[in-house]
Amino acid sequence: MNEIKLLEKILPDLKQDKNVFLGPGDDCAALDLGTGDLLLAAVDQLISSVHYDRSTTVPRVVGAKLLKRNLSDIAAMGGKASWALLALATNTADDKYLLEFYDGLREAAEKFDISLCGGDFSSLPKGETGEVASLTILGIVERDLMCCRSGAQVGDIVFVTGALGNSYESGRHLTFEPRLAEGRFLATGAYVNAMIDISDGLLIDAQRLAKASEAAVMLELGHIPVNADATLKQALGDGEDYELLFCVPADKAEILRKEWAFETALTSIGEIRANPPGEVTAPDGEDLSKRFKKGYEH
Amino acid sequence: MNEIKLLEKILPDLKQDKNVFLGPGDDCAALDLGTGDLLLAAVDQLISSVHYDRSTTVPRVVGAKLLKRNLSDIAAMGGKASWALLALATNTADDKYLLEFYDGLREAAEKFDISLCGGDFSSLPKGETGEVASLTILGIVERDLMCCRSGAQVGDIVFVTGALGNSYESGRHLTFEPRLAEGRFLATGAYVNAMIDISDGLLIDAQRLAKASEAAVMLELGHIPVNADATLKQALGDGEDYELLFCVPADKAEILRKEWAFETALTSIGEIRANPPGEVTAPDGEDLSKRFKKGYEH
Incomplete structure (x- = not known):
């Protein structure tokens, strides 16, 4: 089963509370905070040997990309990105590699004014190399300004x-x-x-x-x-x-x-x-x- | 470098905007939404052959645990949990396994009234089995009710x-x-x-x-x-x-x-x-x- 088929099977069963203004299926979810604004939230992964070649890609740009591709999801909603959380799984004993990855992520966060405010760090199973990273981006958009995939009108x-x-x-x-x-x-x-x-x-x-x-x-x-x-x-x-x-x-x-x-x-x-x-x-x-x-x- | 040493090296360099009420280092980050309430956010991972034995653990309880351990972080802040986002990396062609994992996650989400509102699904590198899952939990807590690790007083x-x-x-x-x-x-x-x-x-x-x-x-x-x-x-x-x-x-x-x-x-x-x-x-x-x-x- 590929991703699309899997999601087709899973998504209809996921119950969304009324505080979910926009559920799965757009670039971000939009969550109703009970104020005028909506919280935008999305998650994306970067995995070595799947999304980039570890032997030819410097870790600094991998760290930066992990944030930037999530920022692109906030951009597509017309929102302001504010916060990010990182989950990283790796066995690497190469401290230099890891610190460069973080430097790239940190520099990109500073550039776009994102607070990296939480994270989790874990090992991979023994013998597995490389890294699996996921980043959750959070932002804000005014309810009446949010841009969705739906809404295109004939003649646009x-x-x-x-x-x-x-x-x-x-x-x-x-x-x-x-x-x-x-x-x-x-x-x-x-x-x-x-x-x-x-x-x-x-x-x-x-x-x-x-x-x-x-x-x-x-x-x-x-x-x-x-x-x-x-x-x-x-x-x-x-x-x-x-x-x-x-x-x-x-x-x-x-x-x-x-x-x-x-x-x-x-x-x-x-x-x-x-x-x-x-x-x-x-x-x-x-x-x-x-x-x-x-x-x-x- | 282990997780603690790595974090000691990374965390001081991470700039937190003033909209971060409580940054990394507690069970959740607390984000200032500009209203009376704070947004709680945390991320945690579950990785096969690291956190559980895939051959002896039914996938339904793995999916449920992934949510429950994040809910425990919201509980420790005194908050109300509302939303979750999932990142899953796996090569498994075992649809039954995957669907049971999702069922466990979905059932736990329903039980605790959590909307699973976003996610990302990816392959692992060729030849790697098992799964790497991370879940981000989001919740709300009133600013004056939030419970932190700090704040214990002599005589408590x-x-x-x-x-x-x-x-x-x-x-x-x-x-x-x-x-x-x-x-x-x-x-x-x-x-x-x-x-x-x-x-x-x-x-x-x-x-x-x-x-x-x-x-x-x-x-x-x-x-x-x-x-x-x-x-x-x-x-x-x-x-x-x-x-x-x-x-x-x-x-x-x-x-x-x-x-x-x-x-x-x-x-x-x-x-x-x-x-x-x-x-x-x-x-x-x-x-x-x-x-x-x-x-x-x-």
Whole structure:
């Protein structure tokens, strides 16, 4: 059973109290604190020999990435990140490696003003090398500003930040900047009907947004910002870009372009259509998930 | 470098924002939400072949324990637990095992009214079996009711819930009940100057409370409630009891005994003294950590 099937089996059975404003299935859960604001919470793992090659990756950037990929989840909700908790399992006797990992995490925390306020440290079973790290990120968002995957409306313009593709091979999956400031700007300006971060690839994450919004994401392939060292296929299929994908009402798109003061590129790549709900299509309606699954390279 | 040395090296460098009311070093961090209440947060791991034997432990109780040991941390702060996030890394193709693990976690969550509101699921490196699970627990406590390890006052009576020792061999480390109701009763009744849960053993955890409170914990060995299948040495040294150890002003101790309506045993086992600060002693002042480290069995 893969993750998706497992979650399909588990999630419907999980009872959520009324103090859960938004449960599993978005970039963060949103918890009702009984005040005007919501608490955002998400957890993500980084595992050596699964998510990075320990022999070629310096521990400092691994520690930083662990935090940054979680910050990207807060960014996608339009929230402010504040606190993090770390769980680390390792047998390494290499103190230098461990301390560098922590230094990377600590430096990233300081840069983004995150308090690393709790943690747990354990051994792995005897003979197992490497490390299993998980980080829980906590943040705050105003109830009326929160951006979810659902909420895209027919006619919305679909935007993406930055450029996409070849993140893993190029090392950008380690050096990327989470789009916290951009996400917060989009939320506080009330520009956005729906938002998601691109962690598993544009096509997959666009489809998640489409499914959550019960609408179609139409992409104009020629408009997609592709990294100089990547192909269009990589821009569509590769994960780990950590850019934001979001939907803006047509009458706000021009204002957004004018007000966008970030160095980060802002590109419109399509629009929201009614049909087919839950799918990602080309302008002529062709199912792009199907086309690129078949290995067809545009 | 072991966990304690590593943390000694790392923790002083971690900057905590002013919105962190209580940082690393207690059972939970307490985060200032800008309202009257504090958010409690803690993370703990359960790892097969480290914390339990996968061949003899049914996955249902492992899932339940993962939540319960975190609930014990909320109990020790006097808080109300509300939300949990799970990170699970495993290669198991044994769907039945995984689903039973989740069932155990889900059933415990329902029993204690916890919403499992987020998670992450990953593979382990190829060839590695078993699972690495971490759970983050979130709860709420009123600022003026929170119970910390610090705060014990000279003359306080030291109490413990339940009975101690031989938790691992007996299987009680899996079947224990977190003392949430008891902890909450103690907090709301303002009975407690300091509290901690006994996860690493009475002597170790009493010393943590002593150090945080800059006072001595005097224990009367003859008063310690020892499980029927355990020795006094086990009651002092074994971990995984998940009972509460707490300090009550002498003038409240009698009221507490009267008002205590739980089936859980309540036993006074000593008192707080001024000297030697940070130590656990017998009535004659003997250093108990030293005596029992030497393997002397009373």
